[in-house]
Amino acid sequence: MLTVLENLKQQITKELKLKEANFSYPPNSALGDLSLACFEIAKERKINPAEAASSLALKLGAQRKLKKYFFEIKAVGPYLNFFISSEYLADRVISAIKKTKNSYGSNKSGAGKKIMIEYSNGNTHKEYHVGHLRNVAYGDAINHLLNANGYESIPVSYINDFGIHVAKTLWNWQRNKKYEESSEDKGYLLGKCYSEASQELAEHPENKEKVVAIMKEIESRSGASYELWEETRSWSIKYFNSIYHELGIKFDHIFYENEFIDSGLKLANELIKSGQLIKSEGAIIANLEKYNLGVLPVIRTDGTALYPVADLALAQEKFKKYKVEESIYVVDIRQSLYFQQLAKIFELIGYTQKLKHLSYDFVTLPDGMMSSRTGNVITYEELKNKIWENLSLETKKRHEDWTNDRVRQVAWNLTISTIKFEMLKVSADKIITFNIDESLRFDGYTACYLQYGYARLKSIVRKEALGIFASPVNLNCLREIKEKELLMKLARYPELIKTASEKYNPSELTKYLFELVQLFNDYYHGVNILKAEPRIRRARLALIKAVAQVLNNGFNVLGLKVVEEM
């Protein structure tokens, strides 16, 4: 089914007998609601754009068919501007939202297509920090966006549980009793242990031999170190799962690197036989120089696997077992060359499915790059607690009558939405310089601002005890300019879901929702809803319920949960 605006655009295109029409929205509503720039048309007809616009305005103004939709059509310079009838708009938008509820804004453009999206690729035995948070928040929002556009999106995570970092951690864990004795979460402690191990090894490189010995033992899959690996690995995994639970993120499947080493080596050997991989300087590499992609080392001189080994096997499994058409990797931009190489290898092997690297820039701190080695990181734990403390205090201050439990619950929801929102509101190609004090703010362009608007809106709705949608509503009563602006905004939500997905850009949605709440707040201050006369009150309540529905839907796509009161 067409959305209101799609329908209007189609009507105009048909009336003007255009093959293609590029519509836009005027910068302010006084100019019109919908606009058609006439530069192309003028070029074809060899007249100037303003002339084209005014002759088209004259032609369309006479069409009786369009009177139902537009109360005015006029040329403004080179633009042909349409003023949509409020009555028509209100009726179509509000009834569409009322009818489709949680699926308002969704479409079927990706129907029948299966996509796997991989994100939150953490390392066991390491810290989970704000960098990972940007990755999960972004990956999860894209996952929801794909679903909202009809794709069958399969969210997965790939955990590296088998690298040298594991051996470093185990080495330090064994020699240092303080970790064993600590009462803190063991999964969390491993991260600290790794960080301290790196610093220790940097100062005393002579210990590296011991670490290598531990690594060999793990790889042999027997012995004391292997057993300790199994045990500690499960702590990390449990810890990651608790984080995902807190963040409200669910993966369909989690892959582990150690499960793909053997099949990866097998695949690599086949590729050596077929000549896709070659020996060079003692190592096994993929030579991609003729594609301008340099060289990718795959197997070390000593015969042990490098990271592409497991990646190759995993990618193959995604295509063969899960039968996906596309495999998306949400990984930071530093690995873009690597993913180009990986995609090229798959193309050369003969796979036609797409392997897409969805990159984003990293999170740094005001005093430089985050680094586990120097200890310059903000961990998830640290960030969460700081924001949560702050928001608990603010909530308590405003609701002295609430139980501690209730305060905790609301503050917790606000904390998670703040963390995710801060990560999502900046476009993916910008470095986020993460300032922890900035993230504690709750006014302006923040999750709390949106949540507050929603809570206030719902508070009004609650005061009207009876279901408004049930009683007859005359939407003709919506005659305020601000009501028209709200309706236009709501009407545009479906196309926003589409473009945000096409561009893999959740920040468009955060911005849209912010603007929607801004409009509502403005409306709220200028117009009285509950104290209006009954006919008008019913119409206004129907409008703000529609706003609440769209906010709720947008929040869901971003992976956030609305709060009813705060």
Added chain:
RNA sequence: GCGCCCGUAGCUCAACUGGAUAGAGUACUUGGCUUCGGACCAAGGGGUUGCAGGUCCGAAUCCUGCCGGGCGCACCA
């Protein structure tokens, strides 16, 4: 050396992918609760879009060259 990304108001970011007067938040100044929730709203100042050329009816956006900042380029992931 080669390649990729970024540079917009004091600060943090937008700008519908080449279109209308470059907009928000924050900070600063001022105003608004006998009013549906003030975690709110309104008003004000603040810009040579890093610099210089070019293409175009039209450039923050495209092309070229510089200048800044960041990141990758063979056994780390």
